Every structure is written in C-alpha cells, then in structure tokens.
Amino acid sequence: MNRFGYRLSPSSQIDLDVSDNSLFREILAGEPGISTCIACGSCVASCSAGVFDKISFRKALHLLEVGMDTEAVALLEGCMMCGKCTLVCPRGINTRHAIVLIKRKLNKG
Amino acid sequence: MRERIVFAFDPFVIPFTLGMVFIILYLSVGGFKIIAKLSAEEKMKLLKHTFSFAIFKTFRDIIVDCLLHLKIFKRNIRLGYMHASIAFGWFMLIFIGHIEVMLYTPQRLGVLYYPVFFRYFVMKTHETLRGDFFFFLMDLFLLIVLSGVGIAIYKRFRSAIVGMKRTTKLRTGDKIALYSLWLIFPLRLFAESFTAGISGGSFLTITINRVFNTFATNESLIQPVWWAYSLTLGAFLFALPFSRYMHIPTEIFLIWMRNSGIRATSSRDGYAESEIYSCSSCGICIDACPMAVKSENSKFTSVYYLRLMRRRLPGSMNHADKCLMCGRCVEMCPVEIDSCKLKVLKREEEISEKRLRMAYLSEIHTNVNKSDVLYYAGCMTHLTPVIYNSLFKILQKSGTQFSFMDKDGSICCGRPLMLSGDTYSAKELIEKNRQTIINSGAKTLLLSCPICYKVFREEYDLPGIEVVHHTEYINRLLNEGKIAINKSGKSFVFHDPCDLGRGSGIFEQPREILMKAGELRFASEERGKSHCCGGSLGSLSLDKEERNGITKAALATLFENNPDELVTACPLCYKSFKNINGKPTADIAQIVAEQMV
Incomplete structure (x- = not known):
C-alpha cells in the first residue's frame, strides 16, 4: 500500500474547539490592534534582532491565536524592543506594546 | 504693648490649635516613614549632606523654590507673583508674628497659637516707633498675600491670565483646602481690623477699623470674626494632608533629599514618595504634555499619574505606559519632579529576571575595521538610510577615515529596552556593544540617532572614547574648514x-x-x-x-x-x-x- 509517507511526521492539526488561546485574548484586550494583522511580514523583514536569530512577530501572533503559546514565545525571545516593526507596520499595529504585554504576562504566570 | 486677656486664652483658638497639633503629628509621622524607607546608604548620604557646607545651598534652594518661586516667575510673571506673594508673604507674617511675641510678650513664647492671634491678646499702652514699625510690616505683608489670593481667585475662573490654558481638576480635599485658603487672609484682615481699636494696627487695619466704626459698633463682632478666622485656619490644616497643599511641607523635604544626591530607585521608595507628595497639582504639565493635544488624553499627564500613585488607585500602570518620556513636563515642572523616571521605574517593576533571553548575543562576532571614527547607525537609522548615506558623503569629502560598526545589522543600543522597563536585557546589549566598541580601537563614536546618543553617553562605560552626535561632528568639520x-x-x-x-x-x-x-x-x-x-x-x-x-x-x-x-x-x-x-x-x-x- 502506498501511504505516501504522510505518517512520518506527527499531526499538527489544531482543534480550535479545545485549543486554549487565553493569552492571545488577554493581549488582544490590551492591544486591540493585533486583530487587524494581515500577516504581511513587514515586522519580520525589518527586525533588528531577526538578523541574528529566528524572531517573527507575525508567526508568533498566529501561533498565539491558535493557543500555541510556548512556540509563540520562543519566536519572540531575543526581541530588542527597538520598535522598528511598529514603525513599518502597514496596519499601524502597536506591535511593541503587544510584545511588552506578552513579556509581562510571562513574568507573572 | 501689654497682655489684655487673663491666662492668654480664649476658646476661639481651639480649632486652629487642634489643626496645628494634627498637622505637626501628621508631618512627623510622614517624615519619619519616608526616612525609614530610605536604604542605609541613602540615610548616610542625607546625614553627610546635613553636616556639610552644602546644607547652605539647600537652605538657599528652599528659600528660592519654596518661598520666592523664582522658577515660576521665569515662566510667567503673574503666576510667579501669585505663588511668591502667598508663600513669602505668609512666611513673613509667621516670622514677624514670632518676633512680635519675642519682643513684647516673651513669656508667651512657645504657645502655638499666640503669634497667630497676637493682636487679639494684646492692647496698646503707649505708642512706640518699634511697635508701629512691626504693625506696618504685618499690614504690608498681609496686603501682599491678599493681592496674591486675589489673583488666585481670578485664576480659578480664568487661568489664561497666568499663562495656563488648562488647570487640574480638584478633588474634595483640594477644594476644602483651597476655599479655606481663600478665606484665611480676608478673615485675618477683618479680625485684626475689628480689634485694631484696642491692639493698634497700621495703614490697612486701622483704616478698615475706622470705616467700620462709622456704621457699626464692632465690639460685638470681634468674637465671631476671630472665631471664623481660627475655624478656617483649622479647616485648612485638617484638609492639608488630603489636598495638594501637602507640597508645601513635602517640597522642603524633597529639596533636602535631592541635594543629598538621593534619587528614586523604585516607583515608591522614600524619595519617590516625597516626589509624589510634592506635586502641587499646579497643572503646568498638562499644557506641557504632548499627549494632551487630544483633550481626553489630558488624564494621562504626569499630575494625574502622581495623583493615582498618591492615592494608590488602580490604573497607574496604564498611565505609566502611555507616557512618551519626552521630558517636557519635567523641564517645566516648578518642583522638578522627575515623573518620567518614576514611570520608567513603574514599568521596571513589571519585568523580573525571569524574562525573554537573548541567547544569540554570545554567538555574534562583529569585526570592525580599525579607524579613528566608528559610526554606529542603530536600529532607527537603518530604517532611514538616507541619513547615513548623506553623512558618509560628508565624511568622505572631509577626508575622515571611518568604519561602520553595524553595517550587517545592529545590536540595539539598549535604550528602547530600558524604556520598556527591561533593564536586565538592556544591560546585556550594552555590554555586548561596549566590547565591540572598545575592541575596535576607535577614539570617536559617531552616532546619528539621539536615542542611541543619550544611552551611549549615560550608560556606557567607554574610557577614552568620545561619543558625538552627527550634528556636533558636522559642525566641527565646518568650523575646522574640512568641509x-x-x-x-x-x-x-x-x-x-x-x-x-x-x-x-x-x-x-x-x-x-x-x-x-x-x-x-x-x-x-x-x-x-x-x-x-x-x-x-x-x-x-x-x-x-x-x-x-x-x-x-x-x-x-x-x-x-x-x-x-x-x-x-x-x-x-x-x-x-x-x-x-x-x-x-x-x-x-x-x-x-x-x-x-
């Protein structure tokens, strides 16, 4: 039987009914702008720290939204807070504020 | 001058005396608490300062800032006069009042209420030049205070007269203290005028006494006016701790600590506490704050942040996060409260050592060509390359040899992290950049971003390396004729x-x-x-x-x-x-x- 190797990697399917995106909702309450993200990737392209490490606000936001908090935070680790992502965001999202809120949340939780 | 009341007591002094006792106790406890909050090192600083010659500078500062209000004079002459006349005038009334007691009734020295109600308790015996002289001074300073109060009342309704577009919203405690403050001096004038026939007086009190005498017998009114005077004084003193007028005693304390070299290290340590209480809610920072161009945002200005902190109300974090840290309110604050610093400290408390790490820093090895001038663009200039391209043109024309430190990507200067409250991570970046700069062997660090410039000057330990902003450097090249x-x-x-x-x-x-x-x-x-x-x-x-x-x-x-x-x-x-x-x-x-x- 040809299985085409589909079972080689574990399923990354997310069940939105059970995923817990409470952190995302909390950040959303503090920075409502993040809901308008169009995932254009300008933030990643301009990132100062992105030159040195895998940092992606765009992807982190997406992962937070589906409740994958640990993976999301790993993508923000090393952020230098320089604020370039906020300046280039075509949607005018205060990305820097969102990152600050995430950092604070991690400190408390 | 001789005493006319047996035992030198009358029940009307009770409201004032109670208020005075209350405020003395309150201030002693408060002062003790603030000092107790200081660290051992800070206490030493305070002690050293108190017993050094520098204490005379503190005295001078207290007189200039708390009594004469020269800083407000520089801002607006009418606003300055309003503050100085009330503060200095009132101080002189108290001071001369004590001298009078010392000279005429030395046996009553130390009785709390006696200098305040002096004219009720004494009667004129024979005229002396000395007595008239002091009465003249007292009337003069009372007139000065009254003129200040007049401006203050007018300012409440039309703040533009003293150059302020907006003033603060008052709280209940403020209102009680404010209205009693307005009443104190007119009542004092009436009280002293009504007894001027007995105790004597000068141009103001004697004149009013004569005018009143023509249409009313003032004997029966003496008691009620003195009661009213004492009651308003009592009301003011009792409302003081719950009002903005706490800045009067606290500012003295603040100047003393500031001159000792103590600075705030948390958003609520001893120094921060005295800064919070020193805010006079004058509202100069409302006009100063750029955020207040949108009028709903005036509520985020420093005065309201300090008020929230003082009353320990929720929402102060929100206020601290909004601030642009432009420092305009600090520049204009007559009490020199560094509210930006207090807000950064507040942000710092949200971040602990358990934070997002910067693991990649140790793997970065920046090799910089050796040259005298090292240029660092920083994150922001990388977004606006037109600035460094122009600067490079200028440098090449002038024949300056330079190397570009962050050509292949910047490690941020650290200031944005510090502003966000994460000093732990900022220190890592600072150390990394510092090593790169020192290893480069450069003598001059050239910057085009003021954000970087400030942090390189203040937080980086770069021995033998001059930190310059490109405005300074270009000006120097022009003056030296290199371009x-x-x-x-x-x-x-x-x-x-x-x-x-x-x-x-x-x-x-x-x-x-x-x-x-x-x-x-x-x-x-x-x-x-x-x-x-x-x-x-x-x-x-x-x-x-x-x-x-x-x-x-x-x-x-x-x-x-x-x-x-x-x-x-x-x-x-x-x-x-x-x-x-x-x-x-x-x-x-x-x-x-x-x-x-």
Whole structure:
C-alpha cells in the first residue's frame, strides 16, 4: 500500500474547539490592534534582532491565536524592543506594546 | 504693648490649635516613614549632606523654590507673583508674628497659637516707633498675600491670565483646602481690623477699623470674626494632608533629599514618595504634555499619574505606559519632579529576571575595521538610510577615515529596552556593544540617532572614547574648514529631538549649521520647550492615531513662521514628520550633503 509517507511526521492539526488561546485574548484586550494583522511580514523583514536569530512577530501572533503559546514565545525571545516593526507596520499595529504585554504576562504566570 | 486677656486664652483658638497639633503629628509621622524607607546608604548620604557646607545651598534652594518661586516667575510673571506673594508673604507674617511675641510678650513664647492671634491678646499702652514699625510690616505683608489670593481667585475662573490654558481638576480635599485658603487672609484682615481699636494696627487695619466704626459698633463682632478666622485656619490644616497643599511641607523635604544626591530607585521608595507628595497639582504639565493635544488624553499627564500613585488607585500602570518620556513636563515642572523616571521605574517593576533571553548575543562576532571614527547607525537609522548615506558623503569629502560598526545589522543600543522597563536585557546589549566598541580601537563614536546618543553617553562605560552626535561632528568639520557649504536661499526651521535637546543639552550646534546653510526661522516652541514629534519609543501603548495627532500639533508649532523646510537630527523624528508634513522634511546631514561644495 502506498501511504505516501504522510505518517512520518506527527499531526499538527489544531482543534480550535479545545485549543486554549487565553493569552492571545488577554493581549488582544490590551492591544486591540493585533486583530487587524494581515500577516504581511513587514515586522519580520525589518527586525533588528531577526538578523541574528529566528524572531517573527507575525508567526508568533498566529501561533498565539491558535493557543500555541510556548512556540509563540520562543519566536519572540531575543526581541530588542527597538520598535522598528511598529514603525513599518502597514496596519499601524502597536506591535511593541503587544510584545511588552506578552513579556509581562510571562513574568507573572 | 501689654497682655489684655487673663491666662492668654480664649476658646476661639481651639480649632486652629487642634489643626496645628494634627498637622505637626501628621508631618512627623510622614517624615519619619519616608526616612525609614530610605536604604542605609541613602540615610548616610542625607546625614553627610546635613553636616556639610552644602546644607547652605539647600537652605538657599528652599528659600528660592519654596518661598520666592523664582522658577515660576521665569515662566510667567503673574503666576510667579501669585505663588511668591502667598508663600513669602505668609512666611513673613509667621516670622514677624514670632518676633512680635519675642519682643513684647516673651513669656508667651512657645504657645502655638499666640503669634497667630497676637493682636487679639494684646492692647496698646503707649505708642512706640518699634511697635508701629512691626504693625506696618504685618499690614504690608498681609496686603501682599491678599493681592496674591486675589489673583488666585481670578485664576480659578480664568487661568489664561497666568499663562495656563488648562488647570487640574480638584478633588474634595483640594477644594476644602483651597476655599479655606481663600478665606484665611480676608478673615485675618477683618479680625485684626475689628480689634485694631484696642491692639493698634497700621495703614490697612486701622483704616478698615475706622470705616467700620462709622456704621457699626464692632465690639460685638470681634468674637465671631476671630472665631471664623481660627475655624478656617483649622479647616485648612485638617484638609492639608488630603489636598495638594501637602507640597508645601513635602517640597522642603524633597529639596533636602535631592541635594543629598538621593534619587528614586523604585516607583515608591522614600524619595519617590516625597516626589509624589510634592506635586502641587499646579497643572503646568498638562499644557506641557504632548499627549494632551487630544483633550481626553489630558488624564494621562504626569499630575494625574502622581495623583493615582498618591492615592494608590488602580490604573497607574496604564498611565505609566502611555507616557512618551519626552521630558517636557519635567523641564517645566516648578518642583522638578522627575515623573518620567518614576514611570520608567513603574514599568521596571513589571519585568523580573525571569524574562525573554537573548541567547544569540554570545554567538555574534562583529569585526570592525580599525579607524579613528566608528559610526554606529542603530536600529532607527537603518530604517532611514538616507541619513547615513548623506553623512558618509560628508565624511568622505572631509577626508575622515571611518568604519561602520553595524553595517550587517545592529545590536540595539539598549535604550528602547530600558524604556520598556527591561533593564536586565538592556544591560546585556550594552555590554555586548561596549566590547565591540572598545575592541575596535576607535577614539570617536559617531552616532546619528539621539536615542542611541543619550544611552551611549549615560550608560556606557567607554574610557577614552568620545561619543558625538552627527550634528556636533558636522559642525566641527565646518568650523575646522574640512568641509564648506553654500548658503542657499532656503529658510529652515529646526526641530529639537527630545533626547538630543532636553535629553542631552545639544541646542546650538544644529542651529549653527543651519545658519550657514540658509535662513533659520524660529518655531513657537523650541529648545527645551520643543514639542515631541509623536514617534517617541518612550510610549508603549499610544496608538498610531494619537501619535499622528501629536505630530500635527508639533508641525503647527514648527511652521509658525512659515519656513520652506523642516530640518531635524533624529531618524525617528524624521520618519514621524515626513509622511504628515506637507512641506519638505530633511535630516541635517542631508542639507549639508546637498549644499556641500
């Protein structure tokens, strides 16, 4: 039987009914702008720290939204807070504020 | 002068005496608590300062700031007179009151209420020049205080008269204290006038006494007026701790601590506490705050932040996050409260050592070519390469050898992290950059971003390396004749970036350059009073709309004299203005590069 190797990697399917995106909702309450993200990737392209490490606000936001908090935070680790992502965001999202809120949340939780 | 009341007591003194006892106890406990909150090191500093010659400077500062209010005079002469007349006048009334007691009734020295109600308790025996002289002084200072109170009352209804567009909203405690303060001095005047026939008086009290005598027998009114006077004094003293007038005693304390070299290290340590209580709620920071261009945002200005902190109400974090950290309110604050620092400290408390790590730092090895001048663009200038391209043109023309430290990506200077409250991570970045700079062997570190400039000057330990901003450097090249520029027919206005002007004290160099490049026009608010461009990294939560509003307000002040072009010296200001400004916007390096011969 040809299985085409589909079972080689574990399923990354997310069940939105059970995923817990409470952190995302909390950040959303503090920075409502993040809901308008169009995932254009300008933030990643301009990132100062992105030159040195895998940092992606765009992807982190997406992962937070589906409740994958640990993976999301790993993508923000090393952020230098320089604020370039906020300046280039075509949607005018205060990305820097969102990152600050995430950092604070991690400190408390 | 001789005593006329047996035992020197009358029941009307009770309200005042109770108030006075209350306030003395309150202040002693408060002062003790603040000192107890200081660390051992800070206590030592305070002690050392108190027993050194520097204490005389503290006395001088207290007189100049708390009594004469020279700082407010510089801002607006009427506002200054209002404060100085009430503060200095009232102080002199108390001071001369004590001298009178000392001279005429020394046996009553130390009785709390006696100097205040002196004229009730004494009667004239024979006229002496001395007594008349003191009575004259007392009447004179009372008149001065009354004139100040008059302006204060008028100011409540029309604040524009003292140069303030907006003043603070009052709380109940403030209102009680304020209205009693208004009443105290007119009542004192009446009380002293009503007894002037017995105790004697001078031009003010005697005159009023005679006028009243013509249509009313004042004997029966003596008691009620003295009661009213004592009651308002009591009301003021009891309301004092719950009102903004706490700044009167606390400011003395603050000046003493500040001159001892103590600074706030947390948002609520002893020093911070005395700063919070020293806020007089005058509201000068409301007009100063760029956020207040949107009137709903006036509630985020420093005065309201300090008020929230003082009453320990929720929401102070929100206030701290909004602040642009432009320092305009600190510059204008008559009490010199460093509210920006307090807000940064507040942010710091949200971040613990358990934070997002910067693991990659140890793997970065920046190799910089050896040369005397090391240029660091920083994150912001990388977004506006036109600035460093122009600067490089200038450097090449002048024959300066330089190397570009962060050509292949910047490790941030650390200031944005510090502003967000994460000093732990900021220190890691600072150390990494410091090593790179020292290893490069450069003698001059050249920067084009004021945000970087401020932090490199203040937080980096770079022995033997001069940190310069490109405005300073270009001006130096021009003065040394290494480059020359043509004077064009264009007119410019210069926008002082917060971190370059107020933050680092560089005002003249960019102006000297622009005067060589063309005609320099004035902005309505410039130098220390320069308006924030709205782009500041200091604010964490201000959104784009609000920022644009601030940018527009700043542009309005800059284009007051209709210049052709707006020039600034900060990549972030440049970026904020560029898209909103209808006229050309340029960095100072661009202007020089364009007009260079």
